[in-house]
């Protein structure tokens with residue numbers, strides 16, 4: 801079993817902690833973490849070279865990881881909510897997966913989706929977290945990836961706010977569910 805986990809925030813904060821919690825439910829050899837705060841990743845230029853060739857002509861850290869992503873059975877995608885959307889880091893990552901689109905490389909793979917934002921659960925801003933999650937759901941639907949579970953972490957603004965919340969427990973549970981799906 802091979803799982804690729806993607807940290808969609810440069811900040812060493814809540815998103816990273818959610819991914820670390822989820823990854824702890826897998827053996828080290830089962831997991832590869834792509835930490836978008838630690839690699840050099842360029843924007844998709846929209847040239848569509850990949851539609852013809854199934855390859856991207858950008859040469860950066862992500863291009864070296866494309867085979868690993870293609871070969872994985874499942875993914876953990878995690879983003880902070882920004883302006884009720886996924887983060888720019890995560891969007892750039894998803895855009896760069898377009899070489900897989902024409903041939904359906906990601907079709908039928910599994911994932912869990914993790915989101916975090918400052919909005920409080922019972923507030924009028926709570927929809928913001930739903931929308932942030934929704935933007936990742938749309939990517940998965942387009943790519944043909946099955947979403948096995950989702951975590952929405954509310955009320956987390958400062959980088960350690962998630963530490964003493966119940967949301968890391970939800971990440972453990974989502975990861976266990978994903979693992980069981982892959983066994």
Ligand SMILES: Cc1cc2nc3c(=O)[nH]c(=O)nc-3n(C[C@H](O)[C@H](O)[C@H](O)COP(=O)(O)O)c2cc1C
Pocket residue numbers: 809810811812813814815816880881882883884885916917918919928929956957958959
């Ligand atoms: C530019 C920007 C926009 C944000 N927009 C939202 C938002 O729309 N809804 C929300 O709940 N939180 C929003 N936040 C708060 C972050 O989602 C929150 O601080 C989160 O914990 C950041 O995760 P991180 O520590 O992994 O970077 C925003 C933060 C930034 C910097």
